[in-house]
Amino acid sequence: MSDIPVFMVANLVVHDADEYRKYEKGFFPILKRFDGEFITFDDGHEHLEGTVPLQGRVIIFKFPSEQVAKSWYNDEEYQALSEFRRAGTTLVSLTMVHGLPPRE
Numbered sequence: 001m002s003d004i005p006v007f008m009v010a011n012l013v014v015h016d017a018d019e020y021r022k023y024e025k026g027f028f029p030i031l032k033r034f035d036g037e038f039i040t041f042d043d044g045h046e047h048l049e050g051t052v053p054l055q056g057r058v059i060i061f062k063f064p065s066e067q068v069a070k071s072w073y074n075d076e077e078y079q080a081l082s083e084f085r086r087a088g089t090t091l092v093s094l095t096m097v098h099g100l101p102p103r104e
Contacts, residue, residue, distance in 0.1 A: 003064070005064055006069045006096050007060060007061070007097045008061050011054045011059075012092060013092065017088065034069075037062045054092065055092050069096055
């Protein structure tokens with residue numbers, strides 16, 4: 001199952017755009033280094049059902065496997081960069097969603 005892609009879903013509220021821009025600027029080179037793929041972001045998502053709506057910005061990106069995603073998250077350079085995200089946003093959640101295994 002190590003070749004099953006995973007999707008990361010981040011939900012955050014930006015309260016200091018300048019600090020968050022520092023994070024965004026460094027995010028994409030690190031994502032690429034881990035073979036990550038940016039899918040989309042949305043600041044105007046619509047809550048349709050359930051009791052806990054998402055807040056602020058929703059971001060979706062993808063890695064080739066859970067192991068790669070965890071390596072990205074635990075990477076020293078990424079964690080150092082994350083300090084700008086932590087300073088400029090309130091992270092509601094960061095969730096890893098496993099893709100479907102290949103059909104046989």
